[in-house]
Amino acid sequence: MKDVLLTILLCLFAIEVPADSWDEGNFKPYNTDVVLEKTNLPILFINTRDEAGHTTAIHKDYQVAVRMKIINNADGVNYGDTVAHSGQTTDYEGWVGIKYRGSSSFYDSDKKPYGFRTLKTADVNGKKEKVKLLGLPEDNNWVLLAPYHDRSLIRDPLVYQLSRPYFEFTPKCKFCEIIVDGIYYGVYILCEKPSKGKNRLNFTAPGDSxxxxxxxxxxxxxxxxxxxxxxxxxxxxxxxxxxxxxxxxxxxxxxxxxxxxxxxxxxxxxxxxxxxxxxxxxxxxxxxxxxxxxxxxxxxxxxxxxxxxxxxxxxxxxxxxxxxxxxxxxxxxxxxxxxxxxxxxxxxxxxxxxxxxxxxxxxxxxxxxxxxxxxxxxxxxxxxxxxxxxxTSTLSDQHVTEMMDSLVNEVTIGGACERNYQAWPIWDKEIPLAPTTATNYDEEIALMREWTKKQVAWIDEQLGFDPTGIISIQNLPFVKRNDNDDWYDLQGRKFASKPTARGIYIHQGKIAGNQF
Structure with a gap:
């Protein structure tokens, strides 16, 4: 009976799926002529072509098998031309079962997000393969977030970094640039998702009694x-x-x-x-x-x-x-x-x-x-x-600013942000539900900073917090002693090595944590 109900439900859901839930050309960028020569970000290649050169269309309703390769050189310089630069470090190469994902992030965005499983073979129904990708803990279930509505490119990673010490699981993620069948698709975010894996929420299957x-x-x-x-x-x-x-x-x-x-x-x-x-x-x-x-x-x-x-x-x-x-x-x-x-x-x-x-x-x-x-x-x-x-810790003005600066630097220093908006020139484009105030990336970040400042000030007022009473970590006496590799908690207790317990710590004069 349950199988019958599932079939009925899936049929009903399928009726609601718009006709554009897949595309023969795999939803190419507005500008397909962008060339990625080199970047500080890892490069993720997706190859949907078979041996005869025919393109496989990626769908939203089900996975298709494609080849994936990730380049990530130790010196932080990665080259888009893998023929001219044949000695690059391959972080991963193999089959994945890929599909489009998301709701508004799919239907309201021309730049599509993906979900994929790493596979042992080309069979999407066959065995999955747990792997580490870009240093993220081993698993076989991954997502590629496609910042489009978020023109800062950093909102998801910023929130995850700021909140990581306070939750049992917060997704870890890495910026990358994607090339699909030789075409540059822009900046994406390789990300974990809330799931059952041993390196994630590590669930135990329930029984019936x-x-x-x-x-x-x-x-x-x-x-x-x-x-x-x-x-x-x-x-x-x-x-x-x-x-x-x-x-x-x-x-x-x-x-x-x-x-x-x-x-x-x-x-x-x-x-x-x-x-x-x-x-x-x-x-x-x-x-x-x-x-x-x-x-x-x-x-x-x-x-x-x-x-x-x-x-x-x-x-x-x-x-x-x-x-x-x-x-x-x-x-x-x-x-x-x-x-x-x-x-x-x-x-x-x-x-x-x-x-x-x-x-x-x-x-x-x-x-x-x-x-x-x-x-x-x-x-x-x-x-x-x-x-x-x-x-007074991870949401201090100082720490939020440092995290924003770090993420902005990561997507701009090697030209990734500029390339992304060459492929997706959307500053004058109306995007569903998104403000149209910023006309370039610098303005977007400035508006985001100003908004955050006002929002935090309002919450301070509502919850009775006086920010003028915050003591800068630089003025804490144990921070001044912290010129070696010792760690301190906010009470000044010293740890000879990185603490294993979740929490906020001071390391080399900066706010840190065991899972940042």
């Missing part, structure tokens, strides 16, 4: 375009959907489906009750409060209009390990003022409040949980404390 039934699971609050269940409480008569990710719909049993749905029902019932803040039987029994606060502050810091309601990955482990829901970060291309939907999503407003107002976000509102949580004095108090901690 006892403690094994209680985990592990991961769902995504998102659209209704894939198999999902509906949360118990609607917002303005709109369903809120949770897609199955682990186990996926083809593998999850009816007992497991019933369990995870029931667990969400229990959470929502508690949040909707008068005793929702009870210390023993309230919401803290069901959610990792610190994790939810970290996610909420991250969402508000960068004003993610998709936050809470789209691309929101929530997971739960077995009760014997941890019975509480947690969230992992994903999808930040529309952040830092880069969205004109729902009244512009500018600074000086909470995303969780604006996203709950009728009509502003169409049929995809924010679940009621987030507003409800802030009604608990203890939760709000901890949010204020946590914001102060973040503002």
């Amino acid at each position: 006892g403690d094994e039934l209680t985990g592990d699971y991961m769902v995504e609050i998102d659209r209704d375009n894939e198999p999902h269940f509906v949360l118990k409480y609607k917002m303005y008569d709109h369903d809120i959907c949770a897609k199955y990710h682990f186990p996926d719909y083809e593998e999850i049993s009816s007992e497991q489906m019933a369990y995870i749905k029931q667990r969400f029902d229990e959470l929502e019932d508690v949040l909707n009750s008068d005793g929702f803040a009870d210390k023993e039987n309230g919401y803290s029994k069901y959610i990792d409060v610190e994790n939810f606060i970290n996610y909420q502050l991250l969402t508000e810091f960068c004003q993610n209009p998709d936050g809470y309601r789209l691309s929101t990955y929530i997971y739960k482990r077995r009760d014997s390990v941890d019975p509480r829901f947690k969230i992992t970060p994903w999808d930040y291309n529309m952040t830092f003022g880069n969205n004109i939907a729902a009244g512009d999503f500018l600074y000086e407003q909470w995303v969780y409040e604006k996203g709950q107002k009728a009509g502003l976000l169409g049929k995809l509102p924010v679940p009621f949980w987030w507003k409800r949580l802030t009604e608990d004095e203890a939760y709000w108090k901890r949010m204020k404390e946590r914001w102060a901690e973040l503002r």
